[in-house]
Amino acid sequence: MGTQRVYNFSAGPSMLPLEVLERAGAEITNYQGSGMSVMEMSHRSKVFQKIFDGTKANFIRLFHVPDNYKVLFLQGGASSQFSMVPLNLIGRTGKADYAVTGNFANVAYQEAKKYGEISLAADSGDKNHTYIPQQGQLKLDPQASYFYYCANNTIYGTEWQYVPDTGNVPLVCDMSSNFLSRPVDVSKYGVIFGGAQKNLAPAGLTIAIVREDLAGRELPYTPLMMSYKTMIDKDSMYNTPPCWCIYMLGLVLEWLDDQGGVEGMEKIKHSKAQLLYSVLDDSRLFTCAAEKGSRSDMNVTFRSVSEEMDAKFVKEAAEAGFTNLKGHRSVGGMRASIYNAMPVEGVEKLADFIRAFDKAN
Amino acid sequence: MGTQRVYNFSAGPSMLPLEVLERAGAEITNYQGSGMSVMEMSHRSKVFQKIFDGTKANFIRLFHVPDNYKVLFLQGGASSQFSMVPLNLIGRTGKADYAVTGNFANVAYQEAKKYGEISLAADSGDKNHTYIPQQGQLKLDPQASYFYYCANNTIYGTEWQYVPDTGNVPLVCDMSSNFLSRPVDVSKYGVIFGGAQKNLAPAGLTIAIVREDLAGRELPYTPLMMSYKTMIDKDSMYNTPPCWCIYMLGLVLEWLDDQGGVEGMEKIKHSKAQLLYSVLDDSRLFTCAAEKGSRSDMNVTFRSVSEEMDAKFVKEAAEAGFTNLKGHRSVGGMRASIYNAMPVEGVEKLADFIRAFDKAN
Numbered sequence: 102m103g104t105q106r107v108y109n110f111s112a113g114p115s116m117l118p119l120e121v122l123e124r125a126g127a128e129i130t131n132y133q134g135s136g137m138s139v140m141e142m143s144h145r146s147k148v149f150q151k152i153f154d155g156t157k158a159n160f161i162r163l164f165h166v167p168d169n170y171k172v173l174f175l176q177g178g179a180s181s182q183f184s185m186v187p188l189n190l191i192g193r194t195g196k197a198d199y200a201v202t203g204n205f206a207n208v209a210y211q212e213a214k215k216y217g218e219i220s221l222a223a224d225s226g227d228k229n230h231t232y233i234p235q236q237g238q239l240k241l242d243p244q245a246s247y248f249y250y251c252a253n254n255t256i257y258g259t260e261w262q263y264v265p266d267t268g269n270v271p272l273v274c275d276m277s278s279n280f281l282s283r284p285v286d287v288s289k290y291g292v293i294f295g296g297a298q299k300n301l302a303p304a305g306l307t308i309a310i311v312r313e314d315l316a317g318r319e320l321p322y323t324p325l326m327m328s329y330k331t332m333i334d335k336d337s338m339y340n341t342p343p344c345w346c347i348y349m350l351g352l353v354l355e356w357l358d359d360q361g362g363v364e365g366m367e368k369i370k371h372s373k374a375q376l377l378y379s380v381l382d383d384s385r386l387f388t389c390a391a392e393k394g395s396r397s398d399m400n401v402t403f404r405s406v407s408e409e410m411d412a413k414f415v416k417e418a419a420e421a422g423f424t425n426l427k428g429h430r431s432v433g434g435m436r437a438s439i440y441n442a443m444p445v446e447g448v449e450k451l452a453d454f455i456r457a458f459d460k461a462n
Numbered sequence: 463m464g465t466q467r468v469y470n471f472s473a474g475p476s477m478l479p480l481e482v483l484e485r486a487g488a489e490i491t492n493y494q495g496s497g498m499s500v501m502e503m504s505h506r507s508k509v510f511q512k513i514f515d516g517t518k519a520n521f522i523r524l525f526h527v528p529d530n531y532k533v534l535f536l537q538g539g540a541s542s543q544f545s546m547v548p549l550n551l552i553g554r555t556g557k558a559d560y561a562v563t564g565n566f567a568n569v570a571y572q573e574a575k576k577y578g579e580i581s582l583a584a585d586s587g588d589k590n591h592t593y594i595p596q597q598g599q600l601k602l603d604p605q606a607s608y609f610y611y612c613a614n615n616t617i618y619g620t621e622w623q624y625v626p627d628t629g630n631v632p633l634v635c636d637m638s639s640n641f642l643s644r645p646v647d648v649s650k651y652g653v654i655f656g657g658a659q660k661n662l663a664p665a666g667l668t669i670a671i672v673r674e675d676l677a678g679r680e681l682p683y684t685p686l687m688m689s690y691k692t693m694i695d696k697d698s699m700y701n702t703p704p705c706w707c708i709y710m711l712g713l714v715l716e717w718l719d720d721q722g723g724v725e726g727m728e729k730i731k732h733s734k735a736q737l738l739y740s741v742l743d744d745s746r747l748f749t750c751a752a753e754k755g756s757r758s759d760m761n762v763t764f765r766s767v768s769e770e771m772d773a774k775f776v777k778e779a780a781e782a783g784f785t786n787l788k789g790h791r792s793v794g795g796m797r798a799s800i801y802n803a804m805p806v807e808g809v810e811k812l813a814d815f816i817r818a819f820d821k822a823n
Binding site: 104105106107109111112113114115116117119122123125126127129130131134135136137138140141142143144146176177178179180181183184185188208212215216296298303304305306320321322324325326327339340341342343344345346349422424425 | 465466467473477487490495496498541546549569577659664683686702703704706
């Protein structure tokens, strides 16, 4: 280590492109001749407004956000959205459907119960969340104000490979851990949200994409900062936004553009994941946690033959410059989080390391 | 401009110490041999935990926070606290007292009405918020769950120069714009909070200091991220905190320590403010907006003989490298925000500029 950068497989916060960090560092005391850091700028200044507008425009373009949606730059993480979604949307019928396919979906489900009548549309807990329910397994209520699911489950390494069909019930989706890793037909959704700290920017920024006609029906005790309508009306600047994170998102989006946008990224991230899954499937020591067909391209979860061997793997990997491969404490084993900014070579080298470890042990 | 840094008199976000920015820039791709940026670290990692713990310990030491208080690192700005305070504290009696001495105090007052019976303990709107009410002018309800005020009013340039005596009713104070500029007897307060983007760190971090016995009585529909108790129990890490802003706060606190802590800063900031007020009082063209005795040491508000002259002053000042001196649009005139990180020489040079402008016009 020392002067070397590591391949950081953290589940989040996680790697950012090196060229983005270098550019941010180069202009940290004086942004483009403004005489100040982005961290020092009034959020009402022309120079910051230009950063804000450019970042939002690039997000809309790259993620193909239709005109009847608003992109909001918020704070508080996805965990704040767990409250904000029901506070803003459940008023229509007082009911909502939730699919629980992992820890964060479950937290969202429990939180929503404070605000209305919540039904469990699916629950993969019967097999420790190792799979994603199929369309036919969803119990759908046509009277639900919305249907909620989490697109990618970081702890269990599963990812929805299809968009649920819920008829006229709007979809609400937590995309924290696979945002901008693949094209999404936004028009199928009511609200898409995600914390930025996995695929997009440093921790402290939450992005929400809201179909505009759904806003404005918040429950009466909704905190002012938790009203989508307030934030839409003020273009995310009801108060001071997390300016530095928005600037960093802007740099990451420029980098994403250079990778071919979300279409280019889809190919890259899928081949990265396929490489790891094939090495693991071919190994003697390792098994993947998630069922085929439900495997995540962002978080590859696996384990070896024993806890002792897992610990040996994690330790030797860290010594070789592959950090944060230990699985979440609730499931054990290993987890390689390979978000957008993880270079292909980082995955290739990890694949080589896994092969060598498999041979040597 | 170009390669020169400017003296940035923005009301917030605002200047950070140059040495802090330079240090952050130097380690932006590899923090102390960790092989990664602070922006890329898992918030559960040892390396980040050490940053977090050190920053919190320094905050507690420098601000003299007693043992029965918890320091929380939150998101959402002071505007989120406008909801969080009543959601967590009003349950005791259902009532609260608010002193309205400016815009943000008024927003907090309006927001609190969603959650209980709110009384106006004082309102300086009769003189356009140019003064701070005296102790004898406060209408106090001994049944109030808390008494709320805003320590410094950025738009109007006024600052409370005394701590209200409310008997057994806990004080709640928004210190966003004068945090850590002077020593505070924290033991007199129930909750102190502030956005970081004026005196402490980049926008995106909110600090709350909560007397621990007051937490745990939140209203039943309180969003999970808005419960002080939840955040106390998880040491601000219920979810991913704004890691970069916490790291930057840590660097700013080390710098503050070098200035002699809040005691040293009190002398520096007071002499900076006195210099500007004396030059303005001695001028032919300029008058200060706030009444003597209520003047803020953080935001010096003033105006000249006409709007045209104001505009000329702001324009010529910007050309001379003094930016963001235009007053808030709701009051007009000028405002020099001279937070902790504004160097003494920046204020001295502005004073010289004001003198020269006064003579020349």
